[in-house]
Amino acid sequence: MATPVEVLAGLVVGTVESVAPAEIRVLLDLDAPHSTALNTGTPAAFPRLNGYVLIPNEAGATVGFVSWMGIERSPYPKRSGLKDFELIDLPFPLRKMSVSPVGTLTARRDRKTGKTVHELARGVAAFPSVGDQVLIPTPEQIAAVVGANDPGRRVWIGSSPMATDAKIQVDPDKLFGRHLAVLGNTGSGKSCSVAGLIRWSLDAARKARADSGREGPPNARFIVLDPNGEYAKAFQDTGDVRVFRPGDAGNPFVLPAWLWNSHEWAAVAQAQPGTQRPLLMQALRNLRAGRSAREPVDATVARQIHLYKSKFAVFLSDASGASYSGFPGSKNAGFDVKNLGAVMRSMVARVAEEDRKAVLNALADAADTLFSLHATPNTKKAGDFYFNNFASVDFEPFRALFSAAEAKFPAITEESGAGEDDPVPFDIGRFADYIDDLAADGTSNANLSSFVSYLTLRIRALTANRALGSVIAPEKDVTLADWLRSHVGDDGSSNGQIAVIDLSLVPSEATHVVVAVFARLVFEAGQRYRKMSAEGEPLPTVLVLEEAHNFVKRGRDDEDGMASPARLCREAFERIAREGRKFGLGLVLSSQRPYELSPTILAQCNTFLLHRIVNDSDQDLVRRLVPDNVGGLLGDLPSLPSRQAILLGWATPVPVLVEMRELPEGQRPWSDDPDFWSVWTGESARPIDWDAVADEWAGNPSAGG
Numbered sequence: 001m002a003t004p005v006e007v008l009a010g011l012v013v014g015t016v017e018s019v020a021p022a023e024i025r026v027l028l029d030l031d032a033p034h035s036t037a038l039n040t041g042t043p044a045a046f047p048r049l050n051g052y053v054l055i056p057n058e059a060g061a062t063v064g065f066v067s068w069m070g071i072e073r074s075p076y077p078k079r080s081g082l083k084d085f086e087l088i089d090l091p092f093p094l095r096k097m098s099v100s101p102v103g104t105l106t107a108r109r110d111r112k113t114g115k116t117v118h119e120l121a122r123g124v125a126a127f128p129s130v131g132d133q134v135l136i137p138t139p140e141q142i143a144a145v146v147g148a149n150d151p152g153r154r155v156w157i158g159s160s161p162m163a164t165d166a167k168i169q170v171d172p173d174k175l176f177g178r179h180l181a182v183l184g185n186t187g188s189g190k191s192c193s194v195a196g197l198i199r200w201s202l203d204a205a206r207k208a209r210a211d212s213g214r215e216g217p218p219n220a221r222f223i224v225l226d227p228n229g230e231y232a233k234a235f236q237d238t239g240d241v242r243v244f245r246p247g248d249a250g251n252p253f254v255l256p257a258w259l260w261n262s263h264e265w266a267a268v269a270q271a272q273p274g275t276q277r278p279l280l281m282q283a284l285r286n287l288r289a290g291r292s293a294r295e296p297v298d299a300t301v302a303r304q305i306h307l308y309k310s311k312f313a314v315f316l317s318d319a320s321g322a323s324y325s326g327f328p329g330s331k332n333a334g335f336d337v338k339n340l341g342a343v344m345r346s347m348v349a350r351v352a353e354e355d356r357k358a359v360l361n362a363l364a365d366a367a368d369t370l371f372s373l374h375a376t377p378n379t380k381k382a383g384d385f386y387f388n389n390f391a392s393v394d395f396e397p398f399r400a401l402f403s404a405a406e407a408k409f410p411a412i413t414e415e416s417g418a419g420e421d422d423p424v425p426f427d428i429g430r431f432a433d434y435i436d437d438l439a440a441d442g443t444s445n446a447n448l449s450s451f452v453s454y455l456t457l458r459i460r461a462l463t464a465n466r467a468l469g470s471v472i473a474p475e476k477d478v479t480l481a482d483w484l485r486s487h488v489g490d491d492g493s494s495n496g497q498i499a500v501i502d503l504s505l506v507p508s509e510a511t512h513v514v515v516a517v518f519a520r521l522v523f524e525a526g527q528r529y530r531k532m533s534a535e536g537e538p539l540p541t542v543l544v545l546e547e548a549h550n551f552v553k554r555g556r557d558d559e560d561g562m563a564s565p566a567r568l569c570r571e572a573f574e575r576i577a578r579e580g581r582k583f584g585l586g587l588v589l590s591s592q593r594p595y596e597l598s599p600t601i602l603a604q605c606n607t608f609l610l611h612r613i614v615n616d617s618d619q620d621l622v623r624r625l626v627p628d629n630v631g632g633l634l635g636d637l638p639s640l641p642s643r644q645a646i647l648l649g650w651a652t653p654v655p656v657l658v659e660m661r662e663l664p665e666g667q668r669p670w671s672d673d674p675d676f677w678s679v680w681t682g683e684s685a686r687p688i689d690w691d692a693v694a695d696e697w698a699g700n701p702s703a704g705g
Contacts, residue, residue: 015131015133025098026134157647180197181589182589275452281420334375529584612639
């Protein structure tokens with residue numbers, strides 16, 4: 001029997017030639033294996049790119065993966081059995097390789113079994129020295145490197161072709177708890193990987209419950225936002241999936257408009273901050289509280305006084321004149337003065353008391369006088385004016401006038417009730433008319449009414465959209481508790497562990513805001529659950545976003561401050577990426593264009609599953625994002641076959657090439673490549689009934705027969 005020293009010597013394949021923090025150069029022995037190694041007792045491919053080697057040292061053994069191999073000529077070759085007779089050595093070809101250090105492997109003896117147990121730790125505890133021996137790892141050591149024997153790694157996702165086909169398993173707490181990004185070009189297998197990760201995780205949870213004697217299904221919640229309708233069939237065989245589609249008779253996807261908050265309504269209606277947004281907020285407050293649009297006259301006048309006092313406060317406090325000189329500062333100030341005069345005069349007609357009329361007239365007269373001093377009509381455009389620069393002293397008289405007006409019309413404390421963001425039901429059909437009533441009640445200014453009409457026109461267009469109407473204005477009443485129960489999951493996940501939200505029939509112009517509202521509701525549900533739970537414990541939930549590059553695009557430098565549906569969607573997921581972990585909400589992003597994704601979200605993803613990526617800009621971005629020293633491994637991204645991926649980050653101790661488990665045909669998402677040839681040759685039939693398609697498209701499915 002060979003001694004331990006002899007066994008160790010038999011695994012040596014080379015020596016360390018140079019050491020750097022990111023790269024260790026190795027000189028292979030002349031008798032090291034050329035393609036297949038038998039040193040470990042079983043045939044193993046060596047040397048191979050992305051294979052693993054060990055470099056023993058005082059801390060254990062530094063683990064590195066092979067990132068480069070080649071032949072270099074050396075003037076001093078290592079030749080066993082030959083001595084230097086002071087002859088000139090000619091350049092001699094020697095095999096060398098570069099190794100990237102990724103971790104430290106240690107060994108301990110198990111007290112119960114007496115066997116040696118290998119354990120891998122992230123990071124390099126001690127770098128090797130020049131001349132240290134380089135070894136091929138044994139199958140047991142390889143299994144430890146890829147975490148095959150780690151009891152915390154409960155979910156089997158595939159095997160590693162570069163690690164003797166060892167099982168690759170992951171810890172779901174690390175995989176989903178700190179966000180996962182599945183990236184790769186179309187056709188590389190990422191949709192199957194996402195479906196597989198969900199399925200395999202639930203299978204492992206079922207087995208664990210059965211082994212422990214616990215009855216019932218896993219208490220898990222996976223919510224898949226599916227813009228292409230791919231995932232409906234992927235989980236049908238499980239019986240634990242709820243598929244929601246707009247207009248579906250059995251399980252319709254609904255997101256009632258009263259669940260939207262004021263920020264989301266302002267974004268989708270493109271409400272301007274000056275006048276439209278305050279009216280929008282007030283309409284939401286009143287509708288949720290069940291109040292009439294016609295507010296008391298005193299409240300209307302007090303609100304207008306406060307509004308213009310706030311506007312004029314800028315002119316009174318800014319001695320530099322920067323905010324109201326030049327263009328467009330002087331023009332904005334001029335029209336604020338003009339509107340003040342018109343609004344105050346419209347209020348005079350609605351007030352009975354003479355002393356109150358007097359303070360309003362005084363404000364209007366002062367505004368008209370200041371306007372006439374600075375305004376020159378634009379002869380080429382009716383209703384437009386040129387304005388001289390304004391100075392702070394021009395607005396000084398308004399300080400006393402506003403104070404006198406506020407004394408006559410004190411602010412009325414709004415009665416308690418629902419806020420603009422409270423999820424209290426209201427009739428969405430009244431929304432636009434309610435805003436019109438508020439605008440008409442507030443002033444008779446024709447310009448203002450016209451300005452507000454653009455806002456209500458957009459709201460009416462949104463609510464009149466047939467495809468969206470069933471989503472935001474469902475026929476059947478739904479409560480907030482019912483919505484959370486069906487879309488997020490019931491107690492104990494008794495209604496299924498997977499919810500697939502099929503967004504393929506949601507109008508493209510509304511998809512962003514629908515996704516943003518849905519994501520915010522799931523996030524806030526997790527917040528409130530933790531707040532209400534006795535121990536402050538979170539509710540583990542996983543939110544999967546397919547085609548993420550369409551919804552969380554990186555922001556532009558020239559982006560203005562206006563809220564838009566696309567910006568709203570990005571900000572909702574950026575908040576989840578930053579804070580979701582604290583409330584048990586894990587995020588899974590699937591995208592074929594990493595470069596287009598929000599850097600904030602990608603930076604919060606701690607685990608990456610990288611399929612084939614060909615585009616140069618996408619590859620560069622991935623190299624900058626990944627936390628490990630894997631430059632050589634990422635060089636394989638353009639040439640990875642389908643089903644193979646690189647797993648790296650928090651969920652794996654070292655970067656590893658994984659061949660994902662294969663899903664049967666019936667368990668794959670609807671994302672197969674189109675079979676042109678079989679259709680062309682008649683092997684597969686494709687009958688067409690365009691009449692039925694057109695009728696369904698136009699909202700008349702019965703007409704097609």
